[in-house]
Amino acid sequence: MAIIFWLKYGMKTADKSLTVAIPAYWGATLPPLQHSAFGAVVLDNQFEPLVRRGNNGLIEPLGAKSWEISRDYRVVTFKIDTSRRFSDGSSLTASDFKRSWEDGLRMKPKSKNQSVADILYGLKGFQSFAQDGTISGVRVLSDDTLELEFDKPVRLGVEYLSGHRYSAYKLIDGRGIGTGPYAMEEKDKTLYLTPNPYYAAKEPRFERLKIVVTAPEKLHESLQSGAVDAAVFVEKSNLPECLDETRGKIRCVYSQEADHVDIEVNGLSGRLFSDRRHRLALQALIHDRLEADGLPPQLRATHLIRDTQSLLTFQPGRLSDEEARELVHQGRRFIPELLKASQKQPVYLVCGRDCDWLVALLGAASVKLSNKSGRIDFTKIQEMSYKTHEADLIFGTFSVYNGDPDGLYHVLGRKGAIFSPMTDRDGISDLLEEGRAILERPRLAAHYAKVARAILNEVPYVHIGFSGRGVAYNVDKTRVSETFVNRNNHRVTLFEPR
Secondary structure: OHHHHHHHHOOOOHHHEEEEEEOOOOOOOOHHHOOOHHHHHHHOOOOEOOEEEOOOOOEEEOOEEEEEEOOOOOEEEEEEOOOOEOOOOOEOOHHHHHHHHHHHHHOOOOOOOOOOHHHHOOEOOHHHHHHHOOOOOEEEEEOOEEEEEEOOOOOOHHHHOOOHHHOEOEEEOOEEEOOOOEEEEEEOOEEEEEEOOOOOOOOOOOOEEEEEEOOHHHHHHHHHHOOOOEEEOHHHOOOHHHOOOOOOOEEEEEEEEEEEEEEEEOOOOOOHHHOHHHHHHHHHHHHHHHHHHOOOHHHHOOOOEEOOOOOOOOOOOOOOHHHHHHHHHHHHHHHHHHHHHHHHOOEOEEEOOOOHHHHHHHHHOOOOEOOOOEEOOHHHHHHHHHHHOOOOEEEEEEEOOOOOHHHHHHHHOOOOOOOOHHHOOOOHHHHHHHHHOOOOHHHHHHHHHHHHHHHHHHOOEEEEEEEEEEEEEEOOOEEEOOOOOOOOOOOHHHEEEO
16 A cells, blocks of 8 residues: 555655665565664664664663563563554554564574574573474563563673564564554565554654665765655765765764674685684784775775774773784784785675775785675675675674674674674684673673684674764755664654654
8 A cells, every 4th residue: 555655646745755765775674584784774664672772872662661670680571562553553462572583583584593583592492492383481471561581691681672673563464564653565676654653652754755775876866866865874875965064955964883894704614714814914914004004085984983893992891902903913924824825715805885995905915806806786795694605705894783792792693693604703602602691790891801802813804993874865855853863773764854
């Protein structure tokens, strides 16, 4: 119905419609299959988890009105907000969450791991799910009471459940529906959104909204022509308006650090970088060049802050700059070996965005690259990272998941939602697993310093730095909500009608 409504009435009142650009296809539109930042942005408009990160960065109620955590951090009891309703008018209940999570575990994952296993794997009975068909640690006590029991303490159990993949959903005629602000329908890789008439909140919404894929290099033209009214992830597009707000009617807004910018290093057996010395050499070579030559324009345009470390300056476990520098420089002595080895095994580098600067940097350093190296489709990159592992290096980003150092589990933990076997390194995953159960905050710094050292010693990726995320919009058509202060808030309800 959403598509028919759009096609029939979409052009009559332009001020009540909005077209939003996203730089790559989002993939699956069911919560448990979410496996990329683009997918998270899309899902956020239709589906709601138990809790969410609020404007101040703290966890606040959403599908759950309240919750209690046991003293040993093993049992969490949620009170479900049964006044919230799906877009078909039905009420939200505790069983909707249990069903959604368990059905998600039965689906074939788009990534290496089941996306919802990121935190659910720690629940009592998870290991026997295949045999039992249910997770005994997820208990529906009543329509408005959901109880979770973990095998061991989990410091961030509630916070991880704020992820969109843990949202409640229903399937109606094969299409997922949720309790969020919009109902979505996809046709020809375009999403048509219409307001959920039963949505619990009162935030301003457009009557009709489209999300379309627009390549970064075409975004400026599309905004100028009016083909799109707003865009997310504009840090990938180098828009001149983002540097000079006096230019026309396009404005940009950037968040705080939201992405790690990195180069995944394929350390699987038999590959060039299975040799730790080659990984260390690569890390030292790249940072030496960036320090000597400065950031290339493509990275400066993303508001990138170069940083060899994976933990932000305020996070427990952050190393001193001196120690981090020494760990990076230890690879210098292996650079000649890497250069020689690359002559026999040319390095296959891929990226889903502009990486000419990296090709040029490695070439100038006499690293021999495969003639296949360069930019490829984002979906192919995901396939390589999660499944096929053809590439030696993948330049890209992953989200700064939260302010806790456990956010790295998302990418480096063996049960992490975006974990890749390419970056699996001895010791790192075990350290991250151990860290999840630490409840005393004074112990975090010493433990996660071990993680920080292990990353620089084992090089699952070369960490280039941190960048913010940006949105752009036509000031005549829309405005950005005052609530847009979140690190990763990109759902389209941040755009409001003027």
